[in-house]
Amino acid sequence: MKCTKCGEPAVVPIRRHNAAFCTEHFFEYFDNQVQRAIKEHRMFTKNDRILVAVSGGKDSLAVWDVLLRLGYEAHGFYIDLGIGEYSKRSTEKVRNFAAERGATLRIVSVEEEYGLGTQELARKVRRPACSACGLNKRYLFNKVALEGGYDVIVTGHNLDDEAATLLSNVLHWNTGYLARQAPVLEATAPNLVKKVKPLFRLTEREIASYCVLRGIDYIVEECPMAKGAKSIQYKHILNQLEELSPGTKAAFFFGFLERGRQHFEEEREQVEIRPCTVCGQPTTTEICAHCRMLQRAGVAVAGA
Amino acid sequence: MKCTKCGEPAVVPIRRHNAAFCTEHFFEYFDNQVQRAIKEHRMFTKNDRILVAVSGGKDSLAVWDVLLRLGYEAHGFYIDLGIGEYSKRSTEKVRNFAAERGATLRIVSVEEEYGLGTQELARKVRRPACSACGLNKRYLFNKVALEGGYDVIVTGHNLDDEAATLLSNVLHWNTGYLARQAPVLEATAPNLVKKVKPLFRLTEREIASYCVLRGIDYIVEECPMAKGAKSIQYKHILNQLEELSPGTKAAFFFGFLERGRQHFEEEREQVEIRPCTVCGQPTTTEICAHCRMLQRAGVAVAGA
Numbered sequence: 072m073k074c075t076k077c078g079e080p081a082v083v084p085i086r087r088h089n090a091a092f093c094t095e096h097f098f099e100y101f102d103n104q105v106q107r108a109i110k111e112h113r114m115f116t117k118n119d120r121i122l123v124a125v126s127g128g129k130d131s132l133a134v135w136d137v138l139l140r141l142g143y144e145a146h147g148f149y150i151d152l153g154i155g156e157y158s159k160r161s162t163e164k165v166r167n168f169a170a171e172r173g174a175t176l177r178i179v180s181v182e183e184e185y186g187l188g189t190q191e192l193a194r195k196v197r198r199p200a201c202s203a204c205g206l207n208k209r210y211l212f213n214k215v216a217l218e219g220g221y222d223v224i225v226t227g228h229n230l231d232d233e234a235a236t237l238l239s240n241v242l243h244w245n246t247g248y249l250a251r252q253a254p255v256l257e258a259t260a261p262n263l264v265k266k267v268k269p270l271f272r273l274t275e276r277e278i279a280s281y282c283v284l285r286g287i288d289y290i291v292e293e294c295p296m297a298k299g300a301k302s303i304q305y306k307h308i309l310n311q312l313e314e315l316s317p318g319t320k321a322a323f324f325f326g327f328l329e330r331g332r333q334h335f336e337e338e339r340e341q342v343e344i345r346p347c348t349v350c351g352q353p354t355t356t357e358i359c360a361h362c363r364m365l366q367r368a369g370v371a372v373a374g375a
Numbered sequence: 376m377k378c379t380k381c382g383e384p385a386v387v388p389i390r391r392h393n394a395a396f397c398t399e400h401f402f403e404y405f406d407n408q409v410q411r412a413i414k415e416h417r418m419f420t421k422n423d424r425i426l427v428a429v430s431g432g433k434d435s436l437a438v439w440d441v442l443l444r445l446g447y448e449a450h451g452f453y454i455d456l457g458i459g460e461y462s463k464r465s466t467e468k469v470r471n472f473a474a475e476r477g478a479t480l481r482i483v484s485v486e487e488e489y490g491l492g493t494q495e496l497a498r499k500v501r502r503p504a505c506s507a508c509g510l511n512k513r514y515l516f517n518k519v520a521l522e523g524g525y526d527v528i529v530t531g532h533n534l535d536d537e538a539a540t541l542l543s544n545v546l547h548w549n550t551g552y553l554a555r556q557a558p559v560l561e562a563t564a565p566n567l568v569k570k571v572k573p574l575f576r577l578t579e580r581e582i583a584s585y586c587v588l589r590g591i592d593y594i595v596e597e598c599p600m601a602k603g604a605k606s607i608q609y610k611h612i613l614n615q616l617e618e619l620s621p622g623t624k625a626a627f628f629f630g631f632l633e634r635g636r637q638h639f640e641e642e643r644e645q646v647e648i649r650p651c652t653v654c655g656q657p658t659t660t661e662i663c664a665h666c667r668m669l670q671r672a673g674v675a676v677a678g679a
């Protein structure tokens with residue numbers, strides 16, 4: 072197998088593009104895909120202050136790495152979810168990554184913030200752990216970004232994530248979600264920070280290769296709470312389709328962006344977003360879902 | 376396992392309805408699903424003359440059987456595709472079925488009609504066999520229905536067929552197809568006959584059970600030309616999803632009919648349908664695709 076660009080031995084095959092690259096040209100390809108995503112979807116510029124939500128996994132560390140290399144002002148934000156060994160090891164990976172690069176890293180600990188970890192919190196409010204965790208993350212991303220004066224929040228969502236979410240939305244015909252699924256979630260209210268996904272053109276496998284070749288030490292295992300999650304099943308299904316017909320995943324998600332999504336535009340509800348009366352964060356209800364969860368858990372909520 | 380209706384031993388489990396039925400109540404369920412499809416989608420009434428496209432497989436024989444039992448005027452129409460042993464055995468199954476019930480059966484042989492079988496025809500025009508075959512079928516269904524004065528054409532498409540087609544349409548975002556996929560294809564031109572799918576609420580497995588329990592002798596193997604077809608892969612994928620979460624298939628297709636399809640309405644092109652200048656059958660071009668295929672194959676075409 073030879074590099075499509077230079078003819079040297081290739082290390083990364085990319086079947087959907089009918090290509091293969093040596094390390095150098097794989098990096099070029101990878102950066103190009105990220106830059107194309109940033110530019111085509113007007114995610115941010117060199118003038119923006121960027122907050123990268125990092126988990127210690129391959130996706131978020133890869134995107135942070137690319138943005139730092141390309142000269143963006145990208146600070147990391149890590150939430151220590153307090154999920155036993157998994158969180159301890161993730162924290163370590165993220166700290167090491169930032170230290171090696173002299174990058175700015177903000178850390179919030181769920182246990183310090185609320186007095187209890189994600190699992191305890193979920194148990195107290197009788198919610199699935201992933202649901203409580205998602206609520207915490209969305210809340211903290213926006214709060215920390217707002218308070219820190221960031222223009223945009225970057226997440227590590229990749230093509231596999233987006234295709235799996237799309238498959239779920241389509242299997243259930245969640246037309247409201249279909250209207251909103253995109254690589255850019257605009258700030259539709261004054262205290263809501265824009266969210267973007269610069270890795271949406273790259274697959275999990277490509278991102279893992281990137282980390283290995285760049286020597287990025289990431290936490291390999293998925294969050295132990297996510298075992299058996301539907302999203303993992305959908306990814307497995309999409310990988311089977313990809314095996315049978317390389318390019319299926321990209322055609323599915325990019326085709327949606329080009330030809331499918333527009334048909335659901337009208338479903339994007341024009342809901343009024345206003346500040347939560349307890350915490351001041353944007354919400355569509357009087358008290359935001361996050362504050363309601365904390366109240367139910369008996370945790371004192373920080374005032375606006 | 377006991378019958379959900381009567382408590383007697385059940386023979387057919389229906390996981391997506393969390394039910395199981397004895398033979399008697401399975402037949403009741405089956406008929407109800409067909410009648411619901413016919414009524415909710417205004418497919419036809421007892422006053423209509425119905426042409427059932429039969430292949431000798433379980434789906435088309437099952438739907439013909441139900442319609443005859445329910446007292447509809449349903450004649451069979453069989454196309455002998457001239458695909459070796461497969462066609463010989465199919466013809467036999469269909470003839471026996473009709474003879475046992477004293478039902479009217481029309482047969483057209485592709486070899487007699489064109490002087491060559493489906494495979495030879497496909498080879499001559501350098502088309503995939505399934506594509507040539509589909510063209511032949513669509514053409515002959517409409518022609519025979521029109522000439523015989525039928526009000527509607529019934530096909531045996533089931534829930535698995537429709538869900539697989541939908542998955543394909545969604546994976547490729549074929550928005551034009553998404554606009555048109557439905558259990559009823561209305562007659563949008565004077566010489567176009569309405570087509571309906573009364574089995575779209577029932578799965579392949581349920582239809583196979585119906586045939587076994589009713590003693591309907593059908594040809595089990597798929598058409599040998601269809602081996603490795605994409606539709607079979609999509610059915611396999613959907614069956615995996617169904618295993619993980621019973622009801623996925625039905626929720627996917629019925630959800631599309633209820634909430635998805637309407638979003639593609641505008642894509643239903645307002646194309647002008649007019650008679651083919653060679654054969655007189657409805658087409659959007661001057662000479663229909665079927666006549667063009669026959670011309671390329673050097674087969675004399677019957678005039679309008």
Ligand SMILES: [Zn+2]
Nearest residue numbers: 074077093096
């Ligand atoms: Zn190279």
Ligand SMILES: [Zn+2]
Nearest residue numbers: 347350359362
């Ligand atoms: Zn709040």
Ligand SMILES: [Zn+2]
Nearest residue numbers: 378381397400
């Ligand atoms: Zn019973």
Ligand SMILES: [Zn+2]
Nearest residue numbers: 651654663666
């Ligand atoms: Zn014609």
